[in-house]
Amino acid sequence: MKPPIRILIAKPGLDSHDRGAKVIARALREAGMEVIYTGIRRTPEEIVQAAIEEDVNLIGLSILAGAHMQLTGRVLELLAKNQVDDIKVILGGPIPPKDGEQLKQMGVAEVFTPGMRIKEISQRIYELVERS
Amino acid sequence: MAKNNLKEIGEKKNQWQTKTLQKQLESLGERKEKFETDSGIPVKSLYTPLDLAESDYLKSLGFPGEYPFTRGVDPNMYRSQIYKTAQFTGFATPAETNQLYRRLLAQGMTSLYMACDLPCQLGYDSDDPRAEEEVGKCGVAINSLLDMETILEGIDLNKTRVTIVANANAPVILAMLDVVAERQGVDKTKVTGFLQNDVMKEFIARNTYIFPIDPSLRLHSDTIVFCKKNLPNFHPFNPISYQIREAGANAIQEAAFTLANAATYVENAAKRGIPVDELGPLFFTIIVNHRDFFEEIAKIRAMRRIWARLMKEKFGAKKEETCTLRFHASQGAVGLNLMRSLPEANIVRCTLAGFAGVLSGAQSVGTRTMDEAYGIPSAKASLISLRALQIIAEETGVTNTVDPLAGSYFVEWLTNQVEEKINQYLVKIDELGGMVSAIKKGYIQKEIAQSSFDYEMDLEEKRKVIVGMNLHVDPMEEYEEHACYQLDPALQQDQIRKLKEFKSQRDQKAVTASLAVIRQVAGRPEGNENNLMVPIKEAIKGYATIGEIFSTLKEVFGEYQQA
Numbered sequence: 001m002k003p004p005i006r007i008l009i010a011k012p013g014l015d016s017h018d019r020g021a022k023v024i025a026r027a028l029r030e031a032g033m034e035v036i037y038t039g040i041r042r043t044p045e046e047i048v049q050a051a052i053e054e055d056v057n058l059i060g061l062s063i064l065a066g067a068h069m070q071l072t073g074r075v076l077e078l079l080a081k082n083q084v085d086d087i088k089v090i091l092g093g094p095i096p097p098k099d100g101e102q103l104k105q106m107g108v109a110e111v112f113t114p115g116m117r118i119k120e121i122s123q124r125i126y127e128l129v130e131r132s
Numbered sequence: 133m134a135k136n137n138l139k140e141i142g143e144k145k146n147q148w149q150t151k152t153l154q155k156q157l158e159s160l161g162e163r164k165e166k167f168e169t170d171s172g173i174p175v176k177s178l179y180t181p182l183d184l185a186e187s188d189y190l191k192s193l194g195f196p197g198e199y200p201f202t203r204g205v206d207p208n209m210y211r212s213q214i215y216k217t218a219q220f221t222g223f224a225t226p227a228e229t230n231q232l233y234r235r236l237l238a239q240g241m242t243s244l245y246m247a248c249d250l251p252c253q254l255g256y257d258s259d260d261p262r263a264e265e266e267v268g269k270c271g272v273a274i275n276s277l278l279d280m281e282t283i284l285e286g287i288d289l290n291k292t293r294v295t296i297v298a299n300a301n302a303p304v305i306l307a308m309l310d311v312v313a314e315r316q317g318v319d320k321t322k323v324t325g326f327l328q329n330d331v332m333k334e335f336i337a338r339n340t341y342i343f344p345i346d347p348s349l350r351l352h353s354d355t356i357v358f359c360k361k362n363l364p365n366f367h368p369f370n371p372i373s374y375q376i377r378e379a380g381a382n383a384i385q386e387a388a389f390t391l392a393n394a395a396t397y398v399e400n401a402a403k404r405g406i407p408v409d410e411l412g413p414l415f416f417t418i419i420v421n422h423r424d425f426f427e428e429i430a431k432i433r434a435m436r437r438i439w440a441r442l443m444k445e446k447f448g449a450k451k452e453e454t455c456t457l458r459f460h461a462s463q464g465a466v467g468l469n470l471m472r473s474l475p476e477a478n479i480v481r482c483t484l485a486g487f488a489g490v491l492s493g494a495q496s497v498g499t500r501t502m503d504e505a506y507g508i509p510s511a512k513a514s515l516i517s518l519r520a521l522q523i524i525a526e527e528t529g530v531t532n533t534v535d536p537l538a539g540s541y542f543v544e545w546l547t548n549q550v551e552e553k554i555n556q557y558l559v560k561i562d563e564l565g566g567m568v569s570a571i572k573k574g575y576i577q578k579e580i581a582q583s584s585f586d587y588e589m590d591l592e593e594k595r596k597v598i599v600g601m602n603l604h605v606d607p608m609e610e611y612e613e614h615a616c617y618q619l620d621p622a623l624q625q626d627q628i629r630k631l632k633e634f635k636s637q638r639d640q641k642a643v644t645a646s647l648a649v650i651r652q653v654a655g656r657p658e659g660n661e662n663n664l665m666v667p668i669k670e671a672i673k674g675y676a677t678i679g680e681i682f683s684t685l686k687e688v689f690g691e692y693q694q695a
Contacts (some may be wrong), residue, residue: 010490014250014266016339019380022581023588034477040339043262066507066619067265094505114472114505115601117592 005129006056010038012071013063020092020114021062023122028060031122042075051079051087057129058109063093063107069103077106088128092121141181144445153177170381170424173549179541187544192437196450196493196534200394200440202433202547204493205456210512210531215461215489216242216293216496217521224623226282229272232511234286243293243325245498246283247271248301253340255301255682259625267624271297275631276677280308282314292317294325295460300342302329303351304678307669310362326367326416329355332393332567333372335692336576337379341487342682345568347689350658352397353404358665360406369397374462380584383422383431384550385436388557390417391438392567398447404660408447417460421485421492426546428485429537432459432492434551440560452502460496461489464689470505473600477500490524490536497521507618551608574695606674631677644669647684654688 009025011018018040025037031125038047051059061072072091079087088109095103100111109128112121167175187193194200197207205664206212217240233244248271251263257275260268267273282295289312298305306327313323331348333342341348352369359368371394377386386465395416402410419435421428440455449455463485482499489497499520501513509517525531537543564570571577590596597603649667656662664685671681 014254014256014262015270017378018339019378019584023380023585026581026585027588066269070265094507096506114600117602118588119592 005033005058006032006036006058007055007058007060007101007125008036008047008051008054009037009060009062010050010061011040011062012042012044012047012075013067014041014091015064015067016106017064018039021075024060024062024092027042027118028122028125031118032123033122039079044071046069047075048082048084052082052084056087057077058088058090061089061091063091063095066097068095069099070094073106074109090125090128138181142341145178145180145182151269165245169383169427169546170422171384171427171550171553173427173546173553180547181541183541183545187548191545192548193538199444199455200437201456202437203538205436205458205495206493209493209534210490210525211534211619212536214525214531215494215521217498217518218243222695223648224268224272224619225627226272226274226279228268228623230285230287233283234355235511236272236514236518237287237292239515239518240362240522243295243496244287246296248296248298248305249273250340252678253297253299253301255304255342255678255686257677257679258624258631260679267627267672269446269618272679273624273627274305274308275627276634276675277308277311277672278566278675280305280312284312284316289313289316290322290378292325294323295327296325296592297328299328299331299334299338300340300348301678302331303355303665303668304672304681306355306359306363306368307665307672310358310669311673313363321361321364321365323366326370327355328372328418329369330372330393331398332571333375333390335571336376336389336580337381338375339694341692343685343689344622345571345694347654347685348692349396349400349568351664353400353658354663354665356401356406356411357404357660358669360410367416370416370418370460371397372462374418374420377420377422377581379580381580382583382587383424383427384553385557385579385583386420387431387435387438387550388554388561389567389580390419391435391442391554392561393572395437395442395446396567398443402447408443408449409451409454412443412449412451414457415454415456415458417457418462419458419464419492419494421488422463423481423485425484425488426543426549428488429492430543430546430550431554433535433543433547434554436493437547438551438554458495460498461486461494462498463489463500470500470502471598471601472505473606475502475505477600478515479503479520482517484526485532486517486521487524490521490530493535634675635677642674643671643676643680646674646676647680650681650684651688654685 007028009021010121011021025035029035037048063071075089091108092109092112094114095111110124168173178490193202196204196209249268250266251258251260252274256263258273272283296305311686335345356368359366371390371588373386373390376389396411398408398411402408436457439457443449443455463482470481481501486497486499499517501509501517503513504509530536561567561570564573564575591602594602650671653662653664653667668681
């Protein structure tokens with residue numbers, strides 16, 4: 001049997017709206033994943049360090065308050081700097097479509113926006129990890 | 133209702149059920165297996181006087197402007213004065229925000245409703261490394277007195293109500309407002325409006341806490357005492373249900389937890405020598421209106437009644453005015469209420485929420501804007517929402533009479549149901565030793581998390597519907613790039629540059645000395661003789677920044693860590 005998917009749900013920046021992060025953390029746990037939730041107000045440095053220490057398959061960033069481009073970019077940069085290439089980064093939040101496209105070009109594996117079903121999200125996560 | 137009349141109604145109702153209704157049920161059935169409110173109260177197909185058989189009109193409804201205020205806090209409501217309108221906004225730099233406010237005020241807005249950016253809310257200056265990228269994004273950047281003076285330039289504090297969403301940072305923002313009022317030379321007894329300053333809900337919902345809960349509550353009481361003395365007609369705090377709801381609580385929990393927070397503040401203020409009858413009239417809340425139209429109205433009517441009874445029976449209020457729950461009707465935003473798909477459809481959602489607010493007897497009403505699922509409101513979207521509220525006031529006629537839904541069998545029945553369920557929570561919280569203890573035990577947080585998860589699952593399984601999201605989804609829809617407000621990064625740089633310039637020009641020695649006094653007073657026990665607002669105001673006058681004041685306080689109080 002394959003080991004369960006490990007995912008770090010993280011909230012970078014000062015934005016403290018954690019309803020989405022908590023719901024997703026619980027739903028993914030119920031879908032059979034091992035979920036670690038960082039809590040709010042984490043710096044990209046703390047997130048990347050935790051992801052490496054916890055040896056996760058993915059980092060799921062949850063961002064509500066508009067600083068998604070910079071914060072996500074910083075996480076990607078830090079992963080590259082630490083030569084980590086086996087941790088995928090996914091993002092959830094009210095991300096404008098144009099930014100979503102740009103983030104994918106920057107290396108984000110998937111962007112989930114409000115209204116997406118949790119089943120779809122967890123299925124997509126399974127696909128992302130299977131493919132790697 | 134006469135007894136024999138009820139008996140006859142009962143018999144006729146049975147006949148109706150077995151004959152008239154049954155016929156339709158046999159041919160069409162019902163659309164859903166069960167009908168219930170958003171919080172899960174089962175709803176019957178029809179309500180009649182039988183559902184209110186136990187109700188005592190004089191005891192539970194009475195007259196508007198009189199105890200228990202179920203029908204409203206003012207006797208003549210909107211016939212004498214239309215609700216105030218305020219759109220929540222503010223962004224970028226103090227100068228930009230000042231321009232926006234002046235434009236909205238010129239358009240008939242009667243209060244300004246200020247959003248601070250996240251660094252300001254958390255006590256960081258714009259040049260703090262943690263503030264990077266967040267400056268001016270969710271609200272206006274405020275670092276020092278200079279910024280507050282710029283924001284309020286040309287706005288007469290005796291004519292415009294000022295509402296500021298400041299919570300953990302409230303002591304500093306209040307001190308700034310007080311100094312600006314002094315410098316404008318206005319009559320400080322005529323400065324009105326309110327600070328949000330509801331720090332308890334930060335620990336259960338909004339999470340923009342700074343210090344642990346006990347010093348946070350000490351600062352809270354300090355602001356109340358200071359306000360009573362310096363700005364006596366300004367509401368020093370307003371318990372708010374909005375973020376509790378947005379964190380995923382249902383209508384019942386939202387109401388119960390907000391009232392429990394409010395009761396805690398009243399208790400604390402009494403300990404600091406402010407009797408309930410002095411604080412009560414300053415009481416003002418923000419209550420959110422969500423999608424379930426009648427449940428939201430029932431919730432607010434029930435809250436008014438519960439609050440009145442709490443104030444009178446528990447806190448011994450003598451004045452009727454003390455027992456009134458005055459409120460601003462707000463609306464749920466991004467998380468639960470507004471959709472990104474076809475954002476113009478949100479205008480309808482905003483209008484309905486505003487309408488529910490008006491029908492519940494709000495003292496002021498504000499709705500969200502169509503573009504808030506994308507970002508902070510653009511000026512045009514704010515104006516459209518303002519227009520919706522003006523249309524409800526001037527065109528629909530619903531403002532012609534007081535509490536027009538009263539007497540509706542359904543609304544009154546639902547008000548009673550909601551009241552009972554809120555009271556059950558209040559009893560439970562008392563059993564846990566009060567709200568502070570219930571929060572420290574994690575009970576409240578757990579209750580909210582469970583509801584939040586259940587709601588998501590209901591959407592997932594389509595037991596609950598959001599049009600365009602899980603029903604009537606338009607497969608052809610292509611997201612148009614919606615023109616929402618984009619912050620110009622040059623403005624962020626400008627704010628940081630100005631801050632640095634400003635810091636280099638002030639009397640640094642005096643700033644350091646004023647911070648030392650704050651540190652000293654913070655180290656002493658809570659009490660009116662050690663009110664931290666006094667040294668904070670002095671530091672503000674000497675141009676100490678938010679970041680400097682809060683890092684000084686953190687040295688003494690530490691920072692809250694979420695469990």
